[in-house]
Amino acid sequence: MGYIMNLLTDEFISTTNGKVSLKQLLTGDQHYDLQYGFDEVQLAVLQLLSSLTTVLLKPTMRELSSYLELGLTAAQYEKALKSIDVNSFDADHFMRSVSSDKREVSTDKIAKLVSGIECGSSKNASGLFSDMSRVEKTCPHCAPVLNYNLHMNIKGECFGPAGATGIRGGGSLTTLISGTTLKQTLLANTVAVDFFMNLRGISTANDDLMWSNPPCDNIYYGHQIGLMRGLFALAYHIGFNELNEPCVCDICGHASETTIREFSRLRYLGRYGGTKTGQEAGAKWWPHPYTPTTKTVDGEFPVCAKGEGWQSWQGLVSYVVGKNIEGKNVIPAPIVQQYTAMGYGHANLLVGGNIADQGSVVGRVYDLYAMPQHWDASLERVTKVIDAGLEIKELLVQALNKLFGVGYDKSFVIGIKQQTVDQYTANAHSIIQGLLVDINRSEAKILRQKALTSLQKEALTLYRQLMRKYQNELPIFKALVKGERILARVTKVTN
Numbered sequence: 001m002g003y004i005m006n007l008l009t010d011e012f013i014s015t016t017n018g019k020v021s022l023k024q025l026l027t028g029d030q031h032y033d034l035q036y037g038f039d040e041v042q043l044a045v046l047q048l049l050s051s052l053t054t055v056l057l058k059p060t061m062r063e064l065s066s067y068l069e070l071g072l073t074a075a076q077y078e079k080a081l082k083s084i085d086v087n088s089f090d091a092d093h094f095m096r097s098v099s100s101d102k103r104e105v106s107t108d109k110i111a112k113l114v115s116g117i118e119c120g121s122s123k124n125a126s127g128l129f130s131d132m133s134r135v136e137k138t139c140p141h142c143a144p145v146l147n148y149n150l151h152m153n154i155k156g157e158c159f160g161p162a163g164a165t166g167i168r169g170g171g172s173l174t175t176l177i178s179g180t181t182l183k184q185t186l187l188a189n190t191v192a193v194d195f196f197m198n199l200r201g202i203s204t205a206n207d208d209l210m211w212s213n214p215p216c217d218n219i220y221y222g223h224q225i226g227l228m229r230g231l232f233a234l235a236y237h238i239g240f241n242e243l244n245e246p247c248v249c250d251i252c253g254h255a256s257e258t259t260i261r262e263f264s265r266l267r268y269l270g271r272y273g274g275t276k277t278g279q280e281a282g283a284k285w286w287p288h289p290y291t292p293t294t295k296t297v298d299g300e301f302p303v304c305a306k307g308e309g310w311q312s313w314q315g316l317v318s319y320v321v322g323k324n325i326e327g328k329n330v331i332p333a334p335i336v337q338q339y340t341a342m343g344y345g346h347a348n349l350l351v352g353g354n355i356a357d358q359g360s361v362v363g364r365v366y367d368l369y370a371m372p373q374h375w376d377a378s379l380e381r382v383t384k385v386i387d388a389g390l391e392i393k394e395l396l397v398q399a400l401n402k403l404f405g406v407g408y409d410k411s412f413v414i415g416i417k418q419q420t421v422d423q424y425t426a427n428a429h430s431i432i433q434g435l436l437v438d439i440n441r442s443e444a445k446i447l448r449q450k451a452l453t454s455l456q457k458e459a460l461t462l463y464r465q466l467m468r469k470y471q472n473e474l475p476i477f478k479a480l481v482k483g484e485r486i487l488a489r490v491t492k493v494t495n
């Protein structure tokens with residue numbers, strides 16, 4: 001198919017200033033912003049580029065700090081290129097191992113590689129932004145991005161029984177540091193080799209890229225997987241069918257000489273610790289740098305966004321400092337721990353991922369949160385805002401619980417309750433984001449009072465809408481009146 005592009009040297013990244021290379025992004029003075037048609041692809045590009053930067057630079061914490069402060073020079077980039085096998089990052093090699101067995105490969109439309117619509121044919125896959133028909137063709141620049149997205153972000157079950165769950169567990173949350181520029185963001189999400197090795201407490205691990213040396217065991221033991229191997233861990237052999245016809249790419253919007261409409265896949269036979277089978281066989285969780293995890297008696301698992309009503313603000317504090325939520329101990333993603341350990345006072349946090357419900361996607365989140373200056377020390381202010389949101393949610397639940405026991409069908413009542421609570425958590429989202437933007441300027445006590453006032457108002461508005469709706473159904477209405485008192489309780493801020 002003629003020219004093969006390389007991910008470390010060629011201009012394949014779509015930005016508001018056209019296509020650029022990783023080198024231009026990291027070493028140039030110009031500011032760029034990513035430009036992709038789907039927000040989940042944009043998130044995957046951030047993950048991919050930071051992982052590529054990690055493999056290229058393999059920095060220590062000290063080196064990474066210096067890059068973050070002084071930038072990276074073109075000469076440093078070129079020098080780093082000489083130290084690695086650049087050919088492994090040619091598009092026809094990158095994350096594309098070749099199967100040696102005789103199993104039949106499956107072919108699918110490339111729409112399946114865009115998270116959020118990968119389950120687009122199932123009945124409750126009502127993607128918020130995307131529908132299947134919007135992704136039919138891609139250019140060769142975007143194919144490696146989609147392949148990466150498949151391996152790191154998409155749930156295996158989206159491919160039915162032939163699906164495989166990758167090293168991140170599939171459908172897990174991503175937390176990234178958001179810098180002031182794209183360059184800063186990529187460097188802030190670059191993993192320091194020494195930090196990661198210390199975190200894992202192991203000194204040796206296989207660091208071969210999987211497409212050069214695929215795993216061949218039944219169980220892929222986490223402690224045997226090194227950082228470089230894990231960042232680009234595979235679960236499928238992937239092939240792209242590149243056609244000699246021009247197109248405008250549905251992913252980046254650029255014109256291309258060639259077109260890719262389909263990809264082929266063949267599942268690896270082994271299991272990672274991110275799957276139940278893998279955990280039970282003692283594979284252990286591989287600490288993916290961008291994944292927050294929970295530790296329970298059953299083991300360690302990636303945090304996933306589950307259910308339609310899930311909102312990222314509800315777990316925000318736990319993603320940053322770790323906090324006990326619902327009896328589970330959440331451990332912040334290594335990349336967040338690393339940033340804190342490097343002593344950076346200020347960062348905003350990106351929280352993203354799919355919200356999967358029974359294998360289909362009913363919503364997506366890709367949120368940016370403002371964090372306070374010296375966030376590690378003054379996280380109390382974020383906590384106060386989030387806690388206010390959760391407290392009001394609890395009062396709303398208590399108020400709605402008055403509906404039980406007035407003689408209506410239980411599932412009918414549960415339905416009313418759930419819908420109202422979900423709506424509150426969704427609406428609270430923008431209120432909380434707005435408050436967090438102000439966080440450096442407001443005193444903790446004032447901030448908490450503001451949070452309580454506006455969130456209580458929001459909850460009351462929803463609750464009173466419900467009262468109006470049922471004003472002619474007396475038993476329900478009476479129960480709601482009782483509940484209103486709970487919700488209207490004036491919450492005085494004492495701390």
Ligand SMILES: [Zn+2]
Nearest residue numbers: 139142249252
């Ligand atoms: Zn493209």
